[in-house]
Amino acid sequence: MGYLSGEPALYDRLTGREHAQYLGFLRHNVTPKRVEELSGRLTLDLDRPSRELSKGNKQKLALVLAMMSAPPPLVLDEPTGGLDPIAQQDFHDILCEHTDAGGSVLLSSHVLSEVQRVADRVGVLRSGRLVAVERLDELRSKSLHHVQAHFSEPVALEAFSGVPGLVDLSISDHTMTCSAPQSALDLLLKRVSLHQVVDFECVEAELEETFLTYYGEGGDHAA
Amino acid sequence: MLRSVLLKTLRDQRRSLLAYAISIGALVMLYGSFWPSIKDQPSMSDFMNQMPEAMRSMFAMSGADLSTPAGYAKVELMSFIGPILVILYAVSAGNAAVAGEEDRHTMDLLLANPISRTRLVLDKLGAMIIGILLITAVAGASLLLSGPVFGLSIAAGKAAAAMVHLGLLGLVFGALALAIGATTGRTGASRGVPALVAVLAYMVNGLASMVSWLEPLQKLSPFYQYGGHDRLRNGISGPAVMVSVLTVAGLVLIAIWGFRRRDVLA
Numbered sequence: 001m002g003y004l005s006g007e008p009a010l011y012d013r014l015t016g017r018e019h020a021q022y023l024g025f026l027r028h029n030v031t032p033k034r035v036e037e038l039s040g041r042l043t044l045d046l047d048r049p050s051r052e053l054s055k056g057n058k059q060k061l062a063l064v065l066a067m068m069s070a071p072p073p074l075v076l077d078e079p080t081g082g083l084d085p086i087a088q089q090d091f092h093d094i095l096c097e098h099t100d101a102g103g104s105v106l107l108s109s110h111v112l113s114e115v116q117r118v119a120d121r122v123g124v125l126r127s128g129r130l131v132a133v134e135r136l137d138e139l140r141s142k143s144l145h146h147v148q149a150h151f152s153e154p155v156a157l158e159a160f161s162g163v164p165g166l167v168d169l170s171i172s173d174h175t176m177t178c179s180a181p182q183s184a185l186d187l188l189l190k191r192v193s194l195h196q197v198v199d200f201e202c203v204e205a206e207l208e209e210t211f212l213t214y215y216g217e218g219g220d221h222a223a
Numbered sequence: 224m225l226r227s228v229l230l231k232t233l234r235d236q237r238r239s240l241l242a243y244a245i246s247i248g249a250l251v252m253l254y255g256s257f258w259p260s261i262k263d264q265p266s267m268s269d270f271m272n273q274m275p276e277a278m279r280s281m282f283a284m285s286g287a288d289l290s291t292p293a294g295y296a297k298v299e300l301m302s303f304i305g306p307i308l309v310i311l312y313a314v315s316a317g318n319a320a321v322a323g324e325e326d327r328h329t330m331d332l333l334l335a336n337p338i339s340r341t342r343l344v345l346d347k348l349g350a351m352i353i354g355i356l357l358i359t360a361v362a363g364a365s366l367l368l369s370g371p372v373f374g375l376s377i378a379a380g381k382a383a384a385a386m387v388h389l390g391l392l393g394l395v396f397g398a399l400a401l402a403i404g405a406t407t408g409r410t411g412a413s414r415g416v417p418a419l420v421a422v423l424a425y426m427v428n429g430l431a432s433m434v435s436w437l438e439p440l441q442k443l444s445p446f447y448q449y450g451g452h453d454r455l456r457n458g459i460s461g462p463a464v465m466v467s468v469l470t471v472a473g474l475v476l477i478a479i480w481g482f483r484r485r486d487v488l489a
Contacts, residue, residue, distance in 0.1 A: 003335035009328030013235075022225040026336035065332070 002069060006077035006108070008062035016046035016053075016061045020068060029069045038064045041090050055082040063091060067098070074098065074105045080114060092118055112208040124215050131215060143210045144179045149192050150199040151176070159194070163187050167213060174198070179205065179213070228333070228343055232350035236316065240354050243312045244361040247305070251362055254299045255369030262290060262374070271298070281429035292375045293455040296366060301385055301455065306425075306446070309358055309389055313397025314417045316354055320347035321482060322404030322413040330487050340482045344405060348475055351397050359386040359393075377455060384459035391467035392449040396421050398474035406481025421445075445470070 010019060016039065024030035039046050044060040053061065059082045067074060074095075080088045095105055095118055109115050115122060116136070123133040144167065157171045160178065166188070169178040180188050185202075192200070224234040233240070261267055268289045271279060288294035321344065324330045333343070363386040369375040396417045404413030424444040431441035441447050448463040 001335070005331045005335075007328070009332060011329055011332075012327075018225055022231055023332070023336055025226050026228070026333075026338050028337075066335075 001072045002066040002074040002076075004062055004066035004074075004076040004079055008059065010050035010058060010061060012051040013049055015049050016044060016064070019050065019061065019065055020046070023065055024068065027069050035064060035068050038067055038094070041094060042087055043090075056084060056087065059083055060087060067094065073103065074107075076105065076107045078109055079107060080109070080111065088114075112211060113206070116207040124211065126215065139207070139210065141182045142214065143207065144181055144205040144213060145185060146177070146201075146203045146205055147180050147185075147188060148175065148177045148199075148201040149197055150174055152196040152198050155195055160188065160191050163191060228338065228346035229349045229353075232316075232320070232347055233353060235319075236350065236354055239312075239315070240357060243308060243354075243358050247308050247358055248361045248365040250304060250308075251300060251365035252369065252372075254296075255365070255373040255375045257299075258292070258295060258369070258373045258375040261295065262292075265290065277430065277433055280432055281426070292370075292377050293381065293453075296375065296377060297450075297453065297455050300362075300366070301389065302450065305362060305389055306392055306449070309355060309393035310396045310417075310421055312358055313351060313355055313393035314400040314414060314421075316347075316351040317397040317400030317402075317417070318404055318410055318413045320344070320351065320401050320404060321478070322408055322410045325408045325487060326410045334487060341479050344401070344475065344479050344482055348398070348401060348478075351401070352394065355390045355393050355397070359390040362386060362389070381455050381458055385454040387459060388449050388454050388463065388467075391464065391471070392445055395445045395448075395467055395470050395474070398471045398478070402474040402478040402481065405478035406485070408485070408487065 011022075014022065017035070020030065020032070020035040024032075024035070035046070039060070042060045042064065044057060044064060046061075050058060050061060059080075063076075063079060066076060066079075080091060083091065092114075095107075099105060099120075105118075107115075107118065119136050121133060121135050122139060124131050151174050154174055155171060155176060157169070160166065160169060160171075160176060163180070163184050164187075165181045165184040167179040169176075171177075176192075178188075224230050271289055289298060321330070324333065334340070363382050366375075366377060366382050366386075367379055370377060399417045399420060400413045403416050404410065407413065424446050427437050427440050428444040428446035428450070431437040431444075431447075445467065448460075448466050454460070
């Protein structure tokens with residue numbers, strides 16, 4: 001199993017290559033080629049003692065060490081902390097190759113945009129308890145859309161109150177704003193079209209906002 | 224040197240081990256070089272004999288005769304400075320083994336690999352034993368070298384016996400440090416407690432002949448197993464070796480048990 005701790009620690013005096021040798025011998029299934037390939041892709045210098053590495057480079061080395069024995073499941077805790085955007089992209093590519101080859105990854109992250117980019121299934125932990133597990137595409141179907149409609153004449157709030165799942169519905173003068181899950185869009189549109197529409201806007205919210213809406217305050221530790 | 228936990232541990236210790244080996248070798252030779260000027264001076268023995276008995280038995284183990292090579296080596300090397308160096312090495316190795324690695328958070332990295340905690344403790348113990356062997360071998364070789372060089376002649380068998388007991392003395396305290404470190408994960412306790420126990424054990428052994436209530440405790444002291452029968456004159460003591468080995472084995476079992484049953488500090 002490949003494991004990356006949330007706060008990876010390394011041996012100060014060992015270089016990256018020495019780390020890979022030592023842990024590789026303990027794991028029996030690591031080839032130097034794989035180590036070179038991974039560190040090459042993440043642009044990591046394997047010949048410097050880890051105490052001389054920056055936070056980002058330490059994180060890269062910890063990632064290489066976690067992923068160097070290729071096939072088994074990976075358990076990664078906050079893997080992109082300290083990584084620059086390019087390294088994050090490279091890392092996500094490596095993860096996708098891993099899963100395409102049939103490998104599985106358990107990734108824990110506070111960065112929901114990252115979860116949105118790489119995860120297939122998402123579990124939500126709130127104060128140590130798993131409060132939800134859903135496929136990301138199911139979650140997408142629940143994902144909120146910010147809807148704004150301008151009408152040519154004033155509209156009553158009641159005109160939309162029967163639509164299930166609407167959040168933050170408000171009407172000021174000629175304008176209706178609300179957040180709607182994907183499943184409510186059809187009914188909402190039909191209600192909107194009963195009136196004369198001047199302008200209509202519908203934007204999908206970030207996953208983050210969907211999370212916060214469904215799973216409440218502070219419950220934003222996703223895995 | 225990175226092919227196992229044992230070799231990696233020795234690799235980590237290479238500088239300090241070298242320093243210990245050089246120090247103890249140099250120290251033995253230094254005391255050896257004093258021998259030619261001491262041996263013909265009866266006043267030294269008189270001086271020893273005039274010391275208060277408590278002091279004599281604490282620092283020199285009573286009954287040492289400074290006018291013989293064995294007695295001189297015992298007083299100058301084997302009673303105090305030799306044990307201190309070996310115990311110092313063993314306790315720092317025992318402390319670094321589990322508690323030290325946890326303190327630097329690298330235990331997390333190590334235990335994420337397919338290696339059992341039992342194996343880890345045994346590898347670290349193995350490295351400690353090899354380290355102690357090296358230090359005592361250098362001390363023993365220097366002592367034997369002092370024979371032809373300074374005339375401090377001690378029979379090779381007797382010197383080897385003394386070194387075996389010296390090594391076991393260190394190993395007992397090293398295993399204690401290992402057991403405390405593995406059970407608690409705390410470096411303070413795994414360094415401090417063995418040091419405290421060593422001082423108490425030293426005092427119990429030294430003062431037992433004068434303080435009657437300490438006498439029953441004397442045989443519990445590792446220092447009694449170490450020096451009670453004057454190894455440089457009488458050679459190896461089977462029962463004392465047995466007691467020491469069993470003590471070490473018990474402490475190692477505690478270390479394994481303690482380490483396996485708890486959460487590691489990440």
